[in-house]
Amino acid sequence: MIQVTNLTKTFTQSRGRTIKAVQDATFSVEKGEIFGLLGPNGAGKTTLLRMLGTIITPTSGQCTMAGIRSDESPEEVRRQIGFLSGNTKLYRRLTAREVLQYFGRLYGMADDLIAHRTEELADMLDMKDFLDRRCDSFSTGQEQRVSIARVILHDPAILILDEPTLGLDIMTCRTILDFILEAKKRGHCIIFSTHYMTEAELLCDRIGFIYSGRLMAIGTQPELYQQTQTNNLKDAFLQMADQDQQRQATL
């Protein structure tokens, strides 16, 4: 479903200095799989996911989403994905229903289909009470539920979720995590980033460790434990990060 080859993003700072936010990322994610991207703040998770979502264009490298090349038809790629990040907020002056209607139309859905999906998702995500209220009155949890509804409204094959549980209370967190597992069951391909190791342990089929823009390791949990001689993700990650730092220092 997702195929990423040597994806690199460089940002040019003032006075011509460049920062490599993501370097040579290569991996793939299959249908019905949850791929977790783990790393500290500033590691390049968001940049990588933004490239997958065609929000930004890679400096070099390629990604193919659902068989479509991002550089050739980014609009078609976006039709196949649902993208959620900390920066994808809702229109505060519109009601939840209006927001869903707007995005449904942008995805080219017919109005009656949008209405039908809205009711369905309102049931599933428990949003009936606030469907016709304006988004500026929502709590963080309510807002996140509407966002989730927005992401899967058009039933995309691929879900890209950038730290979907950041700053949420435990109840909403559970709703979101349940939703991700449910989506996996339905055969969606899911890539999500987090820096909560426990969340990743619970959900992910495979995990990629990302640190200063580089994907240090990719594998299932047992594979990563074996590689690092540890028994949890936190220790495994820290060990790899330390090794990586030493390697960079010697270079």
Place this chain on the structure above:
Amino acid sequence: MNLKTVYTILRKELLETLRDKRTLIAMIGIPVILYPLLFLVSTQVIMIQQGRIDERDSRIVLTGKPSEQLNQWLEKIEKVKIIQSENPTGDLLAGDIHAMVSTAENPADILAQLGTAEVKIEYDSTAPDSNKARQRINKALKEESKKILQTRLETAGLKEEFTKPLAIQNENLAPPQKQTGSLLGTILPMIMIIMLGTGAFYPAIDVTAGEKERGTFETLLSTPTAKSEIVCGKFLTVFILSLITGLLSLGSMVLCLMFQLSQMAGAAGDAQFNLAAFQLSAANILTIFIILIPLAFFICSVMMSIALFARNFKEAQNYVTPFFMVIILPGVAAGLPGMELTRTTMFIPITNVALLFKELLMGTASPEAIVSVFITTAVYAMMALTIAVWIFQKEDIILSEEKGLPITLNRSAFIPRPTPTPGMAIMFFAMAFLLLFYVGTYVQTRNIITGSFITQWGLFFLPILTLLWFTKIDIKKTLSLKTPRTTALIATILMAAAMLVLGHQYTTWQGNFIKPPQEYAEMMKTLFENTTPAKLIVLLLAIALSPAVCEEVLFRGVILSGLRSRCSVKLSIIATGILFGLMHIYISQIIPTALLGIVITYLVLRSGSIFTGILFHLLNNSIAVLFATGYFPKTIFTFVENYEQTYFPTWLTLTALLLLTTGIALLELTKQKNDFPIQG
């Protein structure tokens, strides 16, 4: 571009903006409620104040030498009371008394000796009551002076005419519409610019920086929507709101102004503002409205482009406010006396519209001026919108969260591409258009031949090739540098010959409605007079070869391939032709050159080679030069000379049509699959 998506975005943006109180206040509150209120209240307050002063008595004090005569005169004046004061100067400045009157000598003595008696009135110009006192005393004393003069004249046995050797009469021949129009014309354009700006201000910021600040931009970018659709949807929102505000305030302003002027006129008993005679024809109102469209277009797209750079609402206000002030200045400048539409001011953005507005109100605008201002404003507007789309493509600006203005003009930042985009094509056109008018016309008025060389090679050819190189665009592909087939060359010659005849027929017919301006005809006449063979060669190089190469590179090269990268064949041909016509700003030339442009564009697209276009252009211009200079072999077409102002005979038209069809048929029959070379 999917229009349905644009409409979806427009509808949502309108809904969202209208739910914002700031926009509503700016759009409806200010023009419909605040302005009339300000006008009416201020007029009423002035009138009431004036009435009160008229009712009050003037208290005055006689100072200096006591004089019976002066006392007598003053006592007779209505609403003037003479009182006593210990400290008259202090009282006057404190407002307790309104004027002090004094004489140096006794007026009666001086008058007895037929001298001039001096009367001094001291008053405070800042106090309305004191001014009124001065007026009352002045008026009364002038009456007295007149009476005394009368007596003196009678005594001397002289007539009244003795004191008036000359009687000078001033008569204003300007029609009342012009007088009132000139007055309104200095105020209204500025107000319109301010109101269009006010209407655009909040929406422009709200749909760009506001959306960034609220964190919904990335949500929008994650949908399968093209950047151009987003820009168009958002731009239309701003544009519609700006136009509504502009129209609401135009209506409200005109009503208020009419009302106030009529009150002022009534109060002053003055015929200067003859509003009854002031009429705006429906055609004028329509023209004003049509000119407002590109103006609003320009203001909105520039405001949006500027606001895009900001990260939040507040920052955007800081960026857009200076621009707002900058656009008011040309409006003010247009109101200055002596400013009018000339070849120069016609191309200054904003000022040209303000000036045209004034001339329309005065009823002196020429159709030439209307068309020129409309075209230039539209060009600026398109350029501003293209810039907005371009900025929108820059992800570091759209997604900037902490950086300031991340625009770079490093060549390394450009991605190599086979042809320009339609946006770039329009930018190329706008650039050439502006260079032509700011530099080209200037050098051509100094010397038309060297001016033509400079314009073609220096303003078109060189900048275009430099820009193509700089932006890493494939020059060979963009300019269709390909050897043409022999059949295509034959078709070119046939079609060029045909278009010479058909073009003449069209221009003759068009001459019934539109005459080329006198200055143009004279310029051409002096240019072609007394042509020696040497001069003929120079003329052919300047007027035939240079435009054939340089204008073709611009139109059938850059512009055509840019449009073709996104647009259909038909649209590309027609749009390129029209742009080619617009470049020849004289009204009489626009349509014939546009038609010619359409034929050449078709030819180049079909033959896949720009050289056919160059050949066509060269043949067309050279034959025109040969005719005008009298070097065309007369033995072949002796009859042609008789047809300067009239139609060619029908058989020639039919032959031309036959040649044109043969040319087209040749092209269509021998076309190859890759003839429409340029594809996105």
